[in-house]
Amino acid sequence: MKTMILTNVNWMNETNISVLAGDAVQAEADAVVVIATKKQWEQGTHVVPGAKLVQQAVQCGLFDGIKTQSFPTGSDKAPVLIAVGHSNDVLTIADIRIMMVQAAKEALKARAKRVAIVVPQQSDSMKFTGSLAEAGHAIIEGFLLGAYQRVTYKRDAKPPHGFEQLTVYGADDALEQVEQGATRGKAYALGTTLARDLTNLPGNVLYPSKMAEVAQDLAHTFGFEVHILDEHQAEAKGMGGLIGVGKGSVNPPRMIVLKYQGKEEWNDVYGLVGKGITFDTGGISIKPSANMEQMICDMGGAGTMLGAMVTIGHLRPKANVLCVIASAENMPAGNALKPGDVITSYSGRTIEVINTDAEGRLVLADAMTYAKELGATKLIDAATLTGAVTVALGDFTTGVVTNDEALMQQLTTASKRTGEYVWQLPSHQEYWDLLKSEVADVRNSCGRAGGTITAGLFVGTFADGLPWVHLDIAATAFLNKARGVDPKGGTGAMVRTIAEMITSEA
Template identity: 35%
Template sequence: MLDIDWTTEEPAVTAGQLLVVPLRSGHDPEAITQRFGAAVRDAVARVPFAGKPGESFAFTRERDGVIQHVTLMGADALTEPASLRQLAHDAAREAQRVGASQLVLDLHGADGLPAEGDDALRVGNLVAQGVQLGTYVYDRFLSESNRRPSSLRSVTAWGRSAAPTEGSNRGRIVADAIARARDLGNGPPALVTPSYLAQVAADMVAALAAEGHDVKLTVLDADECKARGMGCFLGVGQGSDEPPKFIHLAYSPKGESKARVALIGKGVTFDSGGYSLKPTDGMLDMKLDMCGAAAVIGSFEGAVRLGVPYELHALVAAAENLVSGKAYKLGDVLTASNGKTVEINNTDAEGRLTMADAMVYASKLEPALMIDFATLTGACIIALGPRIAGVMTNDQALHDDWMAAAARSGEDMWRLPLPSNLKEQLKSKVADMRNTGERWGGALTAGLFLSEFTEGIRWMHIDIAGPAMASKAYGVTTPGASGVPVATILELLSGPIQLEQS
């Protein structure tokens, strides 16, 4: 873990140090002259360097007998959470590129950065998240000769106040939770099986309990799930030799709980599509079809360490969706644990089946609200692109709380409707419903399918099919699993939630 501190005094120049100075578009060239000299100003002008995000100008200088690396880094308004987090992330990446062991992030001259109060805590949180995520790499399966250990050991943020220091610890916890989710998503499917997720949950609970937290784990095997009538979940997993696991993590806060909250994550650890078989290109990233599960597991760990004031239940119905003589087939009818029957017209619409039984299980806990997270539909990516999560709920208060948390966290979300007239598409002649509707509006009919299993509990559905996985780096995201929306979940659970539906 990086050593992160804040200071109001210019840090002394030391060997192995990188100084990063953010500059916005329209910056005054004479400010560069005053600080670094006319030669640097003229060199910047020749590049040219406009101060846009992604642009940088690097040089070295000698001060007090020491060579210091300096990078001028383009940045948007640092009052925007995503911009501040990305600046810190990019600065950490640059430090590793030049082999620096210490990063000095110059924020003392940045316009609009707060110095005190809650905003200062937010700044400390976002900067710590950014620099720590800037060191993230999944290298478990790289040989030693191909690993590139991080050179960065410490970060000093030079600001107008040291007040953000208090927020740094929160940022570290959030970044660790995101990294946990990324590691689970990036692991190969032969490693990250339902049994592996259950073991990770067990190890996590043991570690948290040893720290004095009130946490519990329940893992249901196939027979126990059958006894509970989870026919939809078990139908998805029956084609694999890997046994399905239903994982239930529970946490009680030290003080009086404000409410009980259930988080449900899609845990299909590999999705071949079943008999509605995916093509090779569509299957390559399907180890990432459990990113919803990874998000709620990572968020559970972070929420416990942050000491959120809610009783928390994280639920994962983990299974593989494979093809075999035992696999469920097109035309099969499965029965969910609330008694509803589902005709299967697409075995590649499996996530909603596993989530249906998980939602019914969650409802029996009588939570004040439940939120599900799933890489559910390609249709959501078509609607919103690869970087924005779709938010579906008819609960305005819950939506508003979630979107405010997302804005504070710098994660992109957009509301999609749940039009009741589209439920017509889910009608079946042989069962209570089908598991898919028509192609058009597929993200919406998936949400409408899930709405049949809320059992009267306040509910919100987050389709993370786009932002949960990245084909290339952007923002604070590296290729592979992104850890979205862990930061938003933790922000929501750390603040007041409206406990009445509107």
């Protein structure tokens, strides 16, 4: 991939991951990561260079046996031991993922290029839930997610520190399972990283035609089919939502399509629909200036769906997937959309524009109809759609609106495996009724009350009865402070859950 946008993805792609039989004693690396319980570090049961130093540090109160910490080993073979501790004797897969995030941050501090990771062994003093494949997945996924570094534009900025080699050591009888898990873990991390990189890009670097170039790069890399509609083609088709939102900008809109066919017949097709507003001023209904710079993240839904396509491209599941991105820049101008305007969507429905800052749902309306036309049989859309979702759920949980309980259950099951929180909001008929307009088929804003629900249902109107799930990632796609597996800035929210839905079913 040639574009500068994919800096972190490039170094991850170049990282060689191998799974070998052995233990920490055999490891030759710049840093060795060993997971143990607090009790094991206290007792010094690990035979590994530096273990005695860790035990002494625990005894002296310089290491609590829980938080991740680096120790010099005095060995040329493996000069740094990254001791990863835990207070419980039973580790969950989520615990392992977070521990590896912490280990990666220590490896970055040590500027390690080659890292050896020892798979925790089931024993009387430590057990973990889940399979060895799941453990291998969590180890690589967690380490690579924890190693993420946001690209900056400072004059003296250095490129992100990359890892040349990650070697996972495990028992002979576990290697195949761990290797399978590690392959999936890397693919999930690569997809999430692409979404993070895209979400962090300034609006003068990422705009609709540049997002189309990224999609073309992905198509070339993974063999996807791709086609792009420019503003003239979209207007000729009658995509009034996309054209209406984008017409106030000097950067014209794009409708972007990627197609992956993993089955012989083009049926049972997931339609992944992403909101790609590369910058959102609010248009004529202009936003307050405070924190408007964060509106570079308003294409987070597009980032999520393109990230999911990266994971799918690596894993090649037996599934059919269509990705449709509606990308525009929402700017105020003499020809911009105005409150009170009535536009005609690609579906033929007319829309009364109450608020031009409710623009994401307008471009998604056309994208949903287009995905259905191209063969999608079930739809998942992701969008940084409403500020109201933050009020409802904070920045911990993605809000969900759906018309199909089976698809919702599939999403919930996947989210529990990935550790991403989702919460289903109600969709009673009374909420649907709020969308009615006196002068058009629907209106694009129903006021503050229930705003996340009505915004989601507006998008769902254009599913036209197909099974559909809407993900409002406005709170989870971009964080002001790092937390768990997520860095400050773009998080790549829901990439892993969507990928898990599709690949686990396949």
